[in-house]
Amino acid sequence: MKVLVTGVAGTLGQRVAMRLIERGHDVIGIDRRPWADAPKSIEMHQYDIRKRPAEDVFRTRRPQAAIHMATVTHLVHKSPDRMRVNLYGTRAFIQHCHNYGVKQAIFVGRHTFYGAAADSPLYHTEDEPPMAAHSFPELADLVAADLYAASALWRYPEIATCVLRMVYTLGPSKHGTLASYLKGPTVPLVMGFDPLLHFIHEDDAAEAIATALSRKLHGVYNVSGPTPVPISIIVRAAGRRTLPVPAIMINLGLGRLALPNLPPAAIDHLKYPIVVDSEAFKRATGYQHRYDERETIDAFRAAQ
Amino acid sequence: MLDKLLPIDPQIAERIDALNLSFNKFGIDPYGIARTDLIRFMSGFAWIYRHYFKVDVYGLENVPSHGRAMLIGNHSGGVAIDAAMVMGSMLLDAEPPRLPQAMIDRFIHQFPGASQIMSRTGQFTGNPDQAIRLLRDDRLLLVFPEGARGTAKLAKDADTLVGFGTGFMRLALETKSPIIPFGFVGGGEALPTVANLKTLGRLIGIPYIPITKWGVLVPKPTRFQLLYGKPMVFEGSGHERDEICGAMVDEVKTRISDLIRQGRQLREKNITEADLVL
Numbered sequence: 001m002k003v004l005v006t007g008v009a010g011t012l013g014q015r016v017a018m019r020l021i022e023r024g025h026d027v028i029g030i031d032r033r034p035w036a037d038a039p040k041s042i043e044m045h046q047y048d049i050r051k052r053p054a055e056d057v058f059r060t061r062r063p064q065a066a067i068h069m070a071t072v073t074h075l076v077h078k079s080p081d082r083m084r085v086n087l088y089g090t091r092a093f094i095q096h097c098h099n100y101g102v103k104q105a106i107f108v109g110r111h112t113f114y115g116a117a118a119d120s121p122l123y124h125t126e127d128e129p130p131m132a133a134h135s136f137p138e139l140a141d142l143v144a145a146d147l148y149a150a151s152a153l154w155r156y157p158e159i160a161t162c163v164l165r166m167v168y169t170l171g172p173s174k175h176g177t178l179a180s181y182l183k184g185p186t187v188p189l190v191m192g193f194d195p196l197l198h199f200i201h202e203d204d205a206a207e208a209i210a211t212a213l214s215r216k217l218h219g220v221y222n223v224s225g226p227t228p229v230p231i232s233i234i235v236r237a238a239g240r241r242t243l244p245v246p247a248i249m250i251n252l253g254l255g256r257l258a259l260p261n262l263p264p265a266a267i268d269h270l271k272y273p274i275v276v277d278s279e280a281f282k283r284a285t286g287y288q289h290r291y292d293e294r295e296t297i298d299a300f301r302a303a304q
Numbered sequence: 305m306l307d308k309l310l311p312i313d314p315q316i317a318e319r320i321d322a323l324n325l326s327f328n329k330f331g332i333d334p335y336g337i338a339r340t341d342l343i344r345f346m347s348g349f350a351w352i353y354r355h356y357f358k359v360d361v362y363g364l365e366n367v368p369s370h371g372r373a374m375l376i377g378n379h380s381g382g383v384a385i386d387a388a389m390v391m392g393s394m395l396l397d398a399e400p401p402r403l404p405q406a407m408i409d410r411f412i413h414q415f416p417g418a419s420q421i422m423s424r425t426g427q428f429t430g431n432p433d434q435a436i437r438l439l440r441d442d443r444l445l446l447v448f449p450e451g452a453r454g455t456a457k458l459a460k461d462a463d464t465l466v467g468f469g470t471g472f473m474r475l476a477l478e479t480k481s482p483i484i485p486f487g488f489v490g491g492g493e494a495l496p497t498v499a500n501l502k503t504l505g506r507l508i509g510i511p512y513i514p515i516t517k518w519g520v521l522v523p524k525p526t527r528f529q530l531l532y533g534k535p536m537v538f539e540g541s542g543h544e545r546d547e548i549c550g551a552m553v554d555e556v557k558t559r560i561s562d563l564i565r566q567g568r569q570l571r572e573k574n575i576t577e578a579d580l581v582l
Contacts, residue, residue: 118410118413118414118419118429119410119413119429119431120431121428121431121433121434121437122335122336122428122434122437123437125433128433190416191416192415192416192417192418192419192420193416193419193420194419194420194423194424195423196332196336196423226328227328227332227333227334228332228334228336229328229330229332230330230332230336230338230423230424233330233332237330246416247416271419272413273336273423292328292329293328293329293330294329294330
């Protein structure tokens with residue numbers, strides 16, 4: 001099958017592309033970033049998904065399936081550009097799928113869709129409304145992109161559209177939200193809070209996306225791996241020191257005092273858990289993660 | 305956090321292991337309950353439960369030893385000492401031990417420290433989705449249908465009941481869970497509250513600040529009576545009209561007042577254990 005992958009140069013994008021090649025698919029990659037050592041068998045196009053040349057790739061190459069991973073998820077990326085990439089990029093992706101006969105479309109979203117709050121239940125199911133948008137404006141574009149992609153389910157019923165809400169990825173690439181948080185030798189925690197964090201090995205995440213493709217999954221699904229682990233245990237298992245800081249000092253010190261430059265609402269994600277129920281995905285695909293919670297953290301820790 | 309403060313009691317460890325929670329490689333169950341934190345917490349709490357307070361527990365055999373169930377009872381006293389004593393009786397006295405998971409007020413998880421301890425011991429903010437999930441997972445849920453209005457009762461009203469919500473009954477019907485009514489007596493004596501400062505409380509993010517006869521919020525050593533009644537099973541879907549559901553709730557409420565009344569009689573030594581109708 002001819003599969004187009006946007007955001008293919010990203011950590012997860014590369015891994016998904018490699019898996020698809022292994023499974024005998026033809027992979028067409030689009031990314032505005034270069035992928036220098038991309039295998040020859042991957043047809044790379046260095047374009048922005050929102051621009052005309054990207055549409056031409058859809059028009060001329062006519063992929064049967066497409067996977068959208070060209071979203072900016074990094075929280076420090078606060079420019080208006082981020083919102084445009086996430087919203088207009090997702091719209092362009094869905095439009096092109098519709099206009100150029102793509103049979104199957106997968107949107108890779110985030111579990112942070114559900115939001116972190118003191119009273120939110122553990123194990124969010126797919127029918128729960130997004131609570132991230134109002135408390136965390138910096139995530140609103142990702143929530144909107146997720147909902148926009150899901151609207152293709154009724155807007156273009158001829159496309160088998162699948163929205164995956166993926167937990168944090170972690171692994172040897174040392175890329176991603178959780179990996180950046182664990183970067184330094186000392187990791188700040190909010191004093192008196194120790195939320196569960198839900199994460200999955202990046203290879204398992206790539207495998208889940210490839211599985212969604214091969215099963216022609218249709219609908220909205222949470223994707224997770226092992227059961228969640230408290231943040232302080234993750235930090236220590238990753239070989240870092242914990243530094244509990246009172247919430248009020250974190251708010252004052254964000255971006256200074258060696259604290260990461262996060263938006264203030266990100267603090268809620270260090271206080272309250274976002275844990276998802278991925279039973280529906282497992283039932284629909286038979287998917288099973290390979291790396292447990294300790295192996296995943298060890299893989300991150302061991303990589304240089 | 306708890307590790308530096310509290311030693312481990314091997315007998316408590318044995319009881320926690322008997323709960324058969326499925327811990328992952330870090331000793332964390334799927335809901336974030338931490339084996340070692342729970343052991344340390346209970347090792348410290350056991351002293352308070354057994355020596356600072358004394359709890360006369362009756363009808364422990366009425367609580368199913370496994371499978372989903374809901375403990376439904378009264379609040380008595382300015383803070384939820386009753387919840388702590390129920391926790392103690394189920395973990396320290398019951399054979400086999402069970403872990404009650406309370407549906408707690410949302411303000412608790414907003415407080416540093418409290419949030420951490422509650423999260424690691426399986427005590428979550430009351431939320432129907434959470435409750436249904438725990439019951440389907442055959443856990444033991446602890447609900448005080450009076451809510452914060454119940455702890456806000458002043459000491460003179462400690463043995464009375466304020467309005468019950470219908471939420472717990474709908475959960476019980478929907479998940480086909482038996483209800484184990486309980487009555488708790490003595491909270492008003494341990495913490496004789498004479499007033500609640502509501503405005504000041506709201507300023508710091510809690511429903512109210514209770515003021516006791518001696519000013520501060522330190523309970524005095526007290527003997528409590530805790531009576532578990534026979535399981536009550538109701539038939540329905542959980543989507544009944546309020547009148548129908550309300551009638552079932554009233555049945556439970558009547559049962560709980562009766563247990564409180566008997567507990568009070570025991571406390572005053574007007575009856576003995578042999579006279580109890582649980």
